[in-house]
Amino acid sequence: MEIRDPIHGTLGVSRAETMVLDSPAFQRLRMIKQLGFSEFSFPGATHSRYLHSLGVSYLAGLAFDFIFKEFEFSSPQKRDLFRQVLRLSALLHDIGHGPLSHTSEEVMPQLSELKVKVYEKRKSAKTQDHLPYDGQRRATHEDYTIKFITDSHLTQILEKAFPDFEPFHIASLIDKTLIDKDDFFFDQGLNFLMILSQIVSSEVDVDRMDYLIRDAYFCGTSYGKVELNWLLGNFKPHIVADRVHLALDRRALYTFDDFLLSRHHMYLMVYFHHKSIIYEEMLFRYLTSKNCLYKLPASIEDYVHFTDFSLYQDMAHSDNPWAKRISQRESYKVLFENHVTSGSPRTEKLNLLLKEAGIETITASSKSRLSKYHGLSPEEESHEIFVVDPYDPHGKPVCIEECTEIFQKYEGARIIERVYVSPENIEMARTLLKKLQF
Secondary structure, eight states, rough: EEEETTTTTEEOOOOOHHHHHHHHHEEEEEGGGGTTGGGGGGEEEEBBHHHHHHHHHHHHHHHHHHHHHTOOOOOOHEEEHHHHHHHHHTOOOOOOTTTSSSSGGGOBBHHHHHHGGGGGGGEEEOOEEEEEEOOTTEEEEEEHHHHHHHHHHHHHHHHHEEESSSHHHHHHOOOOTTTOOOSEEETEEEHHHHHHHHHHHHEEEEHHHHHHHHHHHHHHHTTTTTOOHHHHHEEEEEETTTTEEEEEEGGGHHHHHHHHHHHHHHHIITTTHHHHHHEEEEEEHHHHHOOOOOOOOSHHHTTOOOOOOHHHHHHHHHHOHHHHHHHOOOOEEEEEEEEESSOHHHEEEEHHHHHHHOEEEEEEEEEEEEESSSSOTTTGGGGOEEEEEEEEOOOOOOGGGGSHHHHHOOOSSSSEEEEEEEEEHHHHHHHHHHHHHO
């Protein structure tokens, strides 16, 4: 089957992959918008996670072909198996995403209620030590993703359509803590699990590549435009001990810098737009209200019916004031905005003044860092991306953060502090703001 995509053109989908696309779990993504409330600021941003997931799967296959174009596997069959598992992992990486935004995770059940069986055995990515099962924490959309893949109607479809590997192998590329149950990802004494998982999720993964270009296109901005083909074309495999890691040819280093900057600017200018932020803040207040009846179910088969539309419908019939404001588009208005690198006393001073005047406020702080390489955690150190220099045959590949100054130049976090007030109080608040001496 061929699918027409406005970003990547014609996407080829096999008959077996079509069985996955037609599943209730994947069809649900048609009704989950990629950017949640962003359409209130960018009317074109109505694209779905269904379309995004197709694009990520396409890019994963393209990345695999570039990386291993000169690599000889033990057999063509082994190569095809790795490529297929990678495409499916990329296709299903967002399958468990909640309605509208990450805020809906506030009404997800405890992890123990979700009963994700494969979580009974997880390991530390760095030390390989066993991780205890924390069933008391609240479930996340990643937990629903693993549940969909390993224990649902989708699992049965995957087993039927792809009998040469298990759904667990697909999940392993999404959740790096799952313990290897066999030697599936080994070939000729090398473990390919690391590089395949890095293609799906890392500092320069295909998920970010697709959503940057796709979101920029539908929002009508230019911030997310990057040279994808040049970046993908310079991906290389690099072997450390018996593990294959993702590496980048040094000649594409500036493109990597541009990729990080594009993502950084998309956060500051699009994802952190003041309208999107206030609607997410109001949604948070609704979902955490005592009279909110909207809860996401622990049953994975019932979860299929919970979409953006179900949440909007719930709010439309609710007497909750926050739900009404969202449904009737009567959001709080931004009164003050401050771009800083740490908390500002100006924001605190304004909030105090408004409180003394009896004006209720919502304060939001949106924080963005250029990269997670600003101090890797112990769990992330083993997932480093390397840079190789083809013009220095004796040179040793080095970690990517050592090859560019961009991490140092953007070391500090960028914080956008905003103070919002209700539309009923906006004029009074503006008058007080003019009198305030910072």
